Amino acid sequence: MAWCFQCGADCGGEALECAECGVAAFPTPPQSAEEVGDPDDEQMAYEFHEWVYDARSGLEAELRARELEHAWLGPTLIVREADEEAVDEAVESVLRARLPTLDKDEPAVVYEWGDYADDDRAEVLSELLSEGIAHNLDNDGNLEVAETDEGAVDALFDRLSAAASQREFGPGLPGVEPYQVLEALFFSADRLRRNPADVKGVEDFAIACEQVVQLRLPWGYDAEFWRAMLDAAEGLREAIVAGPDPTEGETVVEQAALALRDLLRRYL
16 A cells, blocks of 8 residues: 555555655555644644655655654644754755755855854755755855856845745744645635625634734745735725625625635635
């Protein structure tokens, strides 16, 4: 038998990969998020939206080899908070194994990044992997790349810097998975665009709306989209609170719900 580590599907027989997710299949089923750790253990999430399928499969193999409890919710990895350091080491191991080798005979450029936090360095390494840019860390721990890649790396640092300046949308909500919150917003908005008086839809939307405004911008999501999504969610919330319009009736809620649903649909 073979199972997909992301969606948990039974791939059957000796399948090498999941037909739905495109990632490698493994001979034993994955854990569910509820099974990660004991009931009293805190959990944390890693976002791997930008990682290619082979990289995620490599990380799954590394986590299994290290016997670290974990679960996947799509491209999001759930682990015990107590295992953070071990998981970081597994991620770094996969990154280093997959990155191209820098040609020492070619002219190189060195980026001093001694002031960068470990998380920021990991983010840069992940981007280098995604873009296939060869690099090396010199004896002082600085980043070394080929001179021909200087423009691409400069653009990478500019992009990450711009994203970091917009990332703090909310204070963060430990233990809450952003992907699940967006799904809850999508399905509740879908219910409300068909029936603005749907009590379950209103309740589910209220919970998801309260959560989403507290989330930080997750890695892999565009800041412009996140802001538009928050504005659309607020527009629907205001329409629900205001109640039926004297002239347009429930149309205002229906339109606000449709706008939010259509915006989220492109990302789910």
